[in-house]
Amino acid sequence: MKKRFWKVSNVLMSSAIAMLGFSGCRTTQQTDPVKVAYGPPPGYEMELQRRAQEQAKAEAERQAQLEQQRERERMDKVKLVYGPPPSPYRNATPDPDGIYDIVEDMPSFDGDITQWIAEHLRYPAQARRQQIEGRAIVSFIVRDDGTIDGVTVVRSVNRLLDAEAVRLVKSMPQWRPGGHNGRPVNVRYVLPVDFRL
Numbered sequence: 001m002k003k004r005f006w007k008v009s010n011v012l013m014s015s016a017i018a019m020l021g022f023s024g025c026r027t028t029q030q031t032d033p034v035k036v037a038y039g040p041p042p043g044y045e046m047e048l049q050r051r052a053q054e055q056a057k058a059e060a061e062r063q064a065q066l067e068q069q070r071e072r073e074r075m076d077k078v079k080l081v082y083g084p085p086p087s088p089y090r091n092a093t094p095d096p097d098g099i100y101d102i103v104e105d106m107p108s109f110d111g112d113i114t115q116w117i118a119e120h121l122r123y124p125a126q127a128r129r130q131q132i133e134g135r136a137i138v139s140f141i142v143r144d145d146g147t148i149d150g151v152t153v154v155r156s157v158n159r160l161l162d163a164e165a166v167r168l169v170k171s172m173p174q175w176r177p178g179g180h181n182g183r184p185v186n187v188r189y190v191l192p193v194d195f196r197l
Helices: 004-020 044-077 115-122 125-129 159-170
Strands: 134-142 147-155 179-180 183-195
Touching: 044 179, 125 159, 134 159, 159 183
Parallel strands: none
Antiparallel strands: 134 147, 134 183, 179 183
């Protein structure tokens, strides 16, 4: 019985070994040595870079969408007003006499003031003989009806030239009056008068 058991067990064992490709005796086949590699598989770093680039691209797109949303919200709050910008002189106040130094709409002379001065200036004969030249600066008030008042010399050259500058300004025709907050007002104006031989 023991012999039979061993015989059957040897047959079963050898057939199992044969099925699995093993042999109980020494093998004459040469097998390649097993290569053991440690670390990530090949191409793993490239895959990591590709994923990082995709994440960066997705983040940039998300940031761009957020910026566009913020810009839309900001533009929704902006109120568009068409027309000329408001004047920086809107809050100008007059002096105690009711005269403004600067207004939204400054007074203006009808025509070319330089040409008018050249045509109506009378050079004093005595100043011409003494060859006196210079620039007299004259201040005056353009009233709300366009008339000229309060003519004074701010910077003097010579008494003869100053007197001619005052006479010249007083003889001017009416100006277009200055306006402030939609109504005509009194405005102080400064005008240089050049005397050249």
